[in-house]
Amino acid sequence: MARVLAVCTSARKGEKKRPVAAIDCKIDHGIVGDAHAGNWHRQISLLANESVDKMRQKGLTLEAGDFAENILTEGLTLRTLPVGTRLRVGETELEITQIGKECHSDCEIKKKVGVCVMPAEGVFAIVKKEGTIKAGDEIEVLT
Numbered sequence: 087m088a089r090v091l092a093v094c095t096s097a098r099k100g101e102k103k104r105p106v107a108a109i110d111c112k113i114d115h116g117i118v119g120d121a122h123a124g125n126w127h128r129q130i131s132l133l134a135n136e137s138v139d140k141m142r143q144k145g146l147t148l149e150a151g152d153f154a155e156n157i158l159t160e161g162l163t164l165r166t167l168p169v170g171t172r173l174r175v176g177e178t179e180l181e182i183t184q185i186g187k188e189c190h191s192d193c194e195i196k197k198k199v200g201v202c203v204m205p206a207e208g209v210f211a212i213v214k215k216e217g218t219i220k221a222g223d224e225i226e227v228l229t
Contacts, residue, residue: 087161087224088159088160088161088162088224088225088226088227089159089160089161089222089223089224089225090157090158090159090160090175090176090219090220090221090222090223090224090225091135091150091158091159091160091221092105092150092151092157092158092221093105093106093107093108093109093156093157093158093219093220093221094106094150094151094155094156094157094158095109095117095119095120095121095156096120096121096122096151096154097119097121098121099121099122101121101154102151102152102154103120103150103151103154103155103156104151105149105150105151105221107220108218108219108220109156109157109218109219109220110216110217110218111130111178111180111213111216111217111218111219112213112216113213113214113215113216114213115129115213116129116130116212116213117129117130117156120156122156127183127184127210127212128183128184128187128210129210129211129212129213130156130157130180130210130211130212130213131154131155131156131157131204131208131209131210131211132155132156132157132158132159132164132180132208132209132210132211133153133155133157133158133159133164133204133207133208133209134158134159134160134162134163134164134165134207135158135159135160136160136163137164137165137207137208138152138153138158153204153208154204155204155208157175157219159225161225162225162227164207164208164209165185165186165206165207165208165209167182167185167209167227168182168185169182169183169184169185170182170229171227171228171229172214172227172228172229173211173225173226173227173228174224174225174226174228175219175223175225176217176218176219176220176223176224177215177216177217177218177219178213178214178215178216178217178218178219179213179214179215179228180211180212180213180214181211181212181214182209182210182211183210183211183212184209184210185209185210186204186206186207186208186209187204187208187210
């Protein structure tokens with residue numbers, strides 16, 4: 087079973103996100119109170135803990151939010167899901183809009199070990215059904 091390990095937000099772009107108890111997701115907005123919220127195609131970022139484990143194997147101590155991900159998952163290979171895939175996550179439904187991203191400047195992790203997983207393995211989504219997401223919520227692939 088795939089599930090949410092942590093939900094994270096930040097007040098400003100360009101900083102690590104911090105774990106919170108729950109996130110409220112709104113259509114045409116994303117996560118209430120998150121710096122990346124807005125009516126665009128990258129409202130919410132998701133990263134698999136299995137991807138973070140690759141970086142931990144390089145000797146890094148990493149916590150939820152260190153890659154600026156909003157949702158840290160377990161049990162689902164996110165990077166293999168095609169754009170357009172819909173997920174039920176907690177009370178919400180999300181639609182994947184982008185796999186990976188171009189980084190315009192090297193993050194602290196890439197500077198330390200020469201590679202970062204978020205550009206290749208992080209995914210981005212929009213909110214299709216509003217609701218709350220919290221750690222422990224189940225993730226189900228709908229389409």
